[in-house]
Amino acid sequence: MILSLTTSYCSTAAGIFTDDFYVTWGAPNNVKLVNDGQVMQLILDNSTASGFASKKTYLFGSIDMQIKLVPGNSAGTVTAYYFSSETSNHDEVDFEFLGNVTGEPYILQTNVFSNGVGGREQRIYLWFDPAADFHMYSVLWNEQHVILSVDGIPIRRFANNEAAGVPYLRMQAMRIFSSLWDGETWATRGGLDKIDWGQAPFIAEYGAYKVDACEGGAGEACAEGKWWNEGTYQSLDETQQGQLSWVQRFFLVYDYCTDSSRYPVPLTECSLP
Numbered sequence: 001m002i003l004s005l006t007t008s009y010c011s012t013a014a015g016i017f018t019d020d021f022y023v024t025w026g027a028p029n030n031v032k033l034v035n036d037g038q039v040m041q042l043i044l045d046n047s048t049a050s051g052f053a054s055k056k057t058y059l060f061g062s063i064d065m066q067i068k069l070v071p072g073n074s075a076g077t078v079t080a081y082y083f084s085s086e087t088s089n090h091d092e093v094d095f096e097f098l099g100n101v102t103g104e105p106y107i108l109q110t111n112v113f114s115n116g117v118g119g120r121e122q123r124i125y126l127w128f129d130p131a132a133d134f135h136m137y138s139v140l141w142n143e144q145h146v147i148l149s150v151d152g153i154p155i156r157r158f159a160n161n162e163a164a165g166v167p168y169l170r171m172q173a174m175r176i177f178s179s180l181w182d183g184e185t186w187a188t189r190g191g192l193d194k195i196d197w198g199q200a201p202f203i204a205e206y207g208a209y210k211v212d213a214c215e216g217g218a219g220e221a222c223a224e225g226k227w228w229n230e231g232t233y234q235s236l237d238e239t240q241q242g243q244l245s246w247v248q249r250f251f252l253v254y255d256y257c258t259d260s261s262r263y264p265v266p267l268t269e270c271s272l273p
């Protein structure tokens, strides 16, 4: 399995989990390294949830992570993969995978917080079964935008609209986090489908990853002269625009920008490119 994912996505060497991450939740039994340390497992059972975080924090760059979600009846489980500055006015970028009963689709919920303000949820279905194999979930983050991608296909862009008064994630380094936990009160069909503990343990797996980002830095030093700040990374090209439109047209389940009962006046960025 690792070999096949390596040939499909991995153009560079994978990082080493024990070098870059530490266990935040569920030690010692619910976070496990398998396959000679190439796969990290997060395990949820009725004793504990589990999680890990990066030892370092990053400002701008590119971070790819292969994830294979909880298979079978994953209803009520939430696998969160996110970046947070952990400050009071925090910046955060979230991927949250909401499980489902066997055969029904996962939802990938994303969110972006800038300067402590979130409430920017979008939800999509995926065009594959994310529990059947590893897929790559990526963030490209620079001064112009944050792009969230799945297998290289952009699913969301949060642009720097500071000129229009929208705070942007530009000053605060973020740590990488992941966790697998019980979200049965809200995750699946709004909380209708609960966790079936008879199916435990629930296991999500993390495979090859690559962090090419500015460590712990500040502002300009993490932008100037870095590859992620070069012209081609400052906007989406036509192909990527087309892919993003394809995702939004066929897979979008929910968008805060069109939720008029929640936001009678949409947030500023909703009417900006």
Ligand SMILES: *[C@@H]1O[C@H](CO)[C@@H](O)[C@H](O)[C@H]1NC(C)=O
Pocket: 098, 099, 100, 101, 104, 105, 106, 107, 187, 188, 189, 190
């Ligand atoms: C689970 O499946 C149901 C039925 O297909 C669907 O309405 C729902 O959006 C799916 N995902 C979640 C996380 O509830």
